[in-house]
Amino acid sequence: MNAKELKSILQALQDHEVSELTLETPDYKLTIKRGPEVQYVAPPAPVPQNQPVPQAAPVVPQAPAVEAPPPKAEPPKEETGKYVEVKAPIVGTFYRAPSPDAEPYVKEGDTVKKGQVLCIIEAMKLMNEIESEVSGVVRKILVQNAEPVEYGQVLFLIEPA
Amino acid sequence: MNAKELKSILQALQDHEVSELTLETPDYKLTIKRGPEVQYVAPPAPVPQNQPVPQAAPVVPQAPAVEAPPPKAEPPKEETGKYVEVKAPIVGTFYRAPSPDAEPYVKEGDTVKKGQVLCIIEAMKLMNEIESEVSGVVRKILVQNAEPVEYGQVLFLIEPA
Amino acid sequence: MFKKIMVANRGEIALRVLRAARELGIKVVVAHSEADSQSLPVLLADEAICIGPAPSAQSYLNIPNLLSAAIITGAEAIHPGYGFLAENPQFAEMCRDHGIVFIGPTPESMYSLGSKAGGREIAAKSNVPTVPGTGVLQSVEEALEAAEAIGYPVLLKASAGGGGRGQKVVRSPDEMKTAFAQAQVEAQNYFSDPSLILEKYVELFRHVEVQVMGDGKGHVVHVGERDCSVQRRNQKLIEEAPSRLEEPLRQEILAAGVRLAKYVNYQGAGTLEFIVDPEGNFYFMEMNTRIQVEHTVTEMVSGLDLVKLQIKIAAGEPFTLQQSDIQLRGHAIECRINAEDYEKDFRPSIGKVETLHFPGGPGVRVDSHLYAGYSIPPHYDSLVAKLIVHGESREEAIARMRRALSETVIEGPGLKTTVPFHLKVMDNAFYQRGVVYTNFVATRLLD
C-alpha cells in the first residue's frame, strides 16, 4: 500500500459515499472513517495532504443580537511553537510591578531565570506572585497592567534559553 | 486486494444499495459502511436514477415512537433505466380489470400499443382508464389489484418496442 | 372519536394538526405534494400520501385527489388547516357527500358568511355594527347628503368594484364634486359601470379579532380577542392577545362576536375580524371560518388547545366548555418568521436550512416545520416558523420575545428570515407603548 493507492481508495470512498471502512490483511490494518475525521492505523502510510476529505461544517448557534465581548489578546499563531506560554493560574487582576510606583518585574527582551517573579495577580485582595517556569528571554507581554485575566489566559511568551 | 479491486467492490455496493458489508477471507478482513445512517419514517422519496447519492448527510428528524407505514413497492433499481414507468396520474384504487370477473387488461409479458388501456383507477366512484404512453412489452406490474395508489406511484414498467 | 383523520395542508399548520390528533390518539394521514415529500409533517405522519405535483392547483387544491386520498386511506375526517381549501364551501359539501367529516363549519355557514354582502346582512340582523355606507348613489347631491350624515372623511367606491380600484377618499364637501366625477369615470373604465356607493372612511384603526368556538347547536363561547395590527400590505406579521382595548369596549366587541356567531349557529373555530378606530368605534369586517395562523396566542393565554377542540366538535363530542371556564392569563405575542429578506423589501428567500436553533426556556413556544437539512420549497408561502411567547404582562412578553428572537438561528446559503425585522419592532418605542395601528409598519418603523 503506497500513498497513491491510498489516494485512489479515498477517492473511491468519497465517490461511493462510504462512511466507514476497515481492512485487515496480513500486512496491514486500515480503518477509514469519512466525514470529520480520517484515521489510519498501522503501518502508518503517509497521509496525502491534498486529499479531498469533506469537512463537516460546525453547527454552532450564534447570538445575532448579543454583543460579543472584546476578543482577548491572542499570541500570534506562527510564533508560539518555539515559545513557552506563561498562563494565569488564577483569575484576578494582572500587575506588572509590586506597587504602582515601582519598576515592572520584567520587560520584553529581559532575560529571566526559572523561579523569577514575572508579575502578580491580585485575587480577593491577595497579591499572588507568578514565577517563570523556565529560564529564557521574555519575548512578549500579552496583557496590559491592571487588566483582568481569566484562568488559563496567556500572559507571557518566553523563549527558553 | 488492491485499490482497483476495492473500487469495483464499492461500485457494486452502490449499485445494489448495500449499506454495510463485512468480508473475511484467509487473506483479509474487510468492513464497509456506506451512506448516512438515517432512517426515514415516511415512504422513501423516489431515488433519482444514475445520479450520485447526496454528499452531505441529510439531517432528518426521526420519530422513534411513531410506527412507520409499510414501504411502498419500489421498482428494482437496476432495471428501471431501460424501461418506461407508467405512473398514477390521480389518487385512487387500482384495478387490473374492468370488472371483478373480467380478464385483466394486461399481464406481464404482454405486448401493448400506445393508447391501449392498462388498468383503471377508481377515484370518487369514477373509473378512470389509464392508457399506455408507449408501445412495448409489459415487464412488471408493481401494484396488486384493488390496492390504493398515490399520485405519481409507479404502476407498470414497460420496455419500449 | 375518530380513529384516523387526514390533513389536507402543509407546513407548520399540517404539523399543528398532526400534533393535536396524535395527542388525542388519532392516526394521521398527511396528504402532500411531490415537493413536500420530505417535509416534517410527512416524516412524522402515521401515513403520507402524495396527492399531486408541486403547484398547489394540482395538489393542495385538487379536490378529487384529496377526497380519493381520504377514501383510500380510510380517513374519517379531513382537517383543511388554513388557506388552500379551508374556506371553500364546495369542498366542505363534497366531503359531506362522500361521507367524510370536514373539520370546520357547515357548508351553509361558509356560503352565507363567505361574501361581504352576506356577512354585512348577518351582522345587521345580529345587531353588530359594520362600516356605515349607502346603496348606489343617484347624484352628487345624494352623495353630499349621505356624507353629511355619515361624517367626513368618506370613501367613494365603484359599486361593481373591488381590490381598491376606483376608490376616492373625500375629506370635505368641497372635494365631493370633482371626486364624484373622477370616481364615476374610473368606475366606468375599470368595471364598465359608473355606479358609485359611499361609506365611512376609517383611516386609522386597530385590527382586533374575536376567537369563537361553537358546537353548531347554539352553544358559542369566545376565547378572548387578538390584536393583529402589525401588518404589511394587509399581511399580518405580529399578533398578540389580549388586545390593549379598554373596558367596556373590549367586552362589547367580544359580546358582538358571540352574538353574530350564535346567530348563524356556528360550528367549530371561527374568527370575527373588527376594525377599531382611536375613538373606540368598532366595525365588523368579516368572519374567517377556520383556524387561523395566530390562534397560538389565544392558546397561550387560555391554556386551551383550539385544534383539539375543533376535532372534538367535528367528531360530535359534547362541547361542554362554558364561558366562565375560560380564564385568560397574561399576555402572548406571536412573530411570524418568514423566509424573506426584510432589508430587500421582504423579497422571498428560499433555500436549504443548514443551521437551525430555536429558543427555549420559560414562556416560549415554537411552531415550525423546519429541520436542519430541510430545503424550503419555492412553491408555497414564506412562513417558516411561528415564535410565540407568553409573559405575565405585555412588557414581560416583549422582553421575552426579544430574548427568544436573539437565540434563534435559521441559516443556510442565501437564506434570510424576518427575525431582524421582529427584533426591530420589539425595540420600537411606539410598539412598546402599544400605540399600534395598521399603518405601524409603514409609518413607525422607518429607518
Next chain:
Amino acid sequence: MFKKIMVANRGEIALRVLRAARELGIKVVVAHSEADSQSLPVLLADEAICIGPAPSAQSYLNIPNLLSAAIITGAEAIHPGYGFLAENPQFAEMCRDHGIVFIGPTPESMYSLGSKAGGREIAAKSNVPTVPGTGVLQSVEEALEAAEAIGYPVLLKASAGGGGRGQKVVRSPDEMKTAFAQAQVEAQNYFSDPSLILEKYVELFRHVEVQVMGDGKGHVVHVGERDCSVQRRNQKLIEEAPSRLEEPLRQEILAAGVRLAKYVNYQGAGTLEFIVDPEGNFYFMEMNTRIQVEHTVTEMVSGLDLVKLQIKIAAGEPFTLQQSDIQLRGHAIECRINAEDYEKDFRPSIGKVETLHFPGGPGVRVDSHLYAGYSIPPHYDSLVAKLIVHGESREEAIARMRRALSETVIEGPGLKTTVPFHLKVMDNAFYQRGVVYTNFVATRLLD
C-alpha cells in the same frame, strides 16, 4: 435592579439564569471551566470568563476564582444555580464579605437549615411534622416500648450513622431483640459507637415538595407543590405539578411549608421536601435553599418566572406577590433527559450531538444547552435537556409528553439518552393512573 450579574454554574441552569437576566435587561457574565468554553450559555453570554480547568473542584467549586471573576468583571451579584456552590453557606458568606450579592437565602438560613438536626429542630418549632423517632436507646426494652408507641415497622439506626449503613427494619416485637443486637454490632463496626436510635419506617411514600418564595422580611408565599416520586436511586427523573394529593391534605402540606419558611424568615426561592404515605401522613424531610431542576413545572402551572423573582428579591425589589395572586392552572410534567443508556443500567453516554431536533407546538417547553455540533463533556452530570409539557389535565399532559418525546431527536455517534425510558413511563398504566410511589421505577417498570 442589577446591571450585571454572574452565573456560577453551567449547562441548562446557566442558560436558564441567563434567559431570566436578559429579559430583565441585566448583562450576564458566565463563569465557565475550560471544558465548557464552547457551551451554549458561554456562546450566548454578554461576557464569559474562564475560572479553571475541567474538574469541578478547580472551577465551579473554586471559590477564590469565582469571586475574583465577579470582582474583575464588575458583576454585582452571583447566581449559583443548583448543585456546586448553591447550598454552600461559606460561599454565600464570602460573597457578602466581598460586597457581592448572593442570589439566594442568607448564609444564616443556609447554616440552620443545612443540617438534618437543624431542619428537624426548626420543623418542631414551626409545628411541622417530621418522622417520629427517639433519642439514643439504652436497651432493647426501651426500643420495644418506643416501637409500640410509634407503630411497626420501625427503623433501627446508628445514632452516629449516615448513608443507610447500620440500619435495620423491624416489623414486629419478635424481631426486635435480634435486630437490636445486630444493629449495635454494625454501628460499632461502622461508626465505632454502638448507640442506636429508632424511628418510624415509612416504606411506601410519595415525594411531595412545596415551592416557596420569601422576601426575608417575613412575607412568604407558596407556588403550589410538586410530586417527584419517579426516582431511581434517589435521583429524580420525572416531576409534576400539582401533586395528586387530595384536599385537605394538600392544603395542610402547603400550609406547613409556608409556616416553616416564615419561621426562618426565608429569603428567595426554596423547596420543602415531604414524604407522604398512602394513609395521608406527611413528614418534613429537608429544605433545599435554592432553585431546583424541577422548578419549571411550577412555572408552567403558575405562569410565574421563579428565577426572575429570585433575582428581583436579591436586588431588594419589593416582593408584592400575594398568595391570592397566584393561580395555578392545568397540569405540568417534566422529563429529565439524561445522556445515559437506559437499557444498560443508565450508564452515562457522552459524545458529540450531530442531529438535534426538539419538539414544539402547544404546551411544550424545552430547557437545554444542547446544540447541533456540541460535544457533551465527560466531567459533569448527565442532564442534557428538560422537556416540560403543560396540559389542561394530567391526562392531556401525559398524551402531550408522549407526543413531544416522539418528536425528540438527540443523536450522535454512540450517544444514548433516556428518551426511551420516559416513553415507557408515559405508557405505563400505573403512571397513567397516578399510582406512583418512590419505588415506582424499581417495581412497576419491570419488563
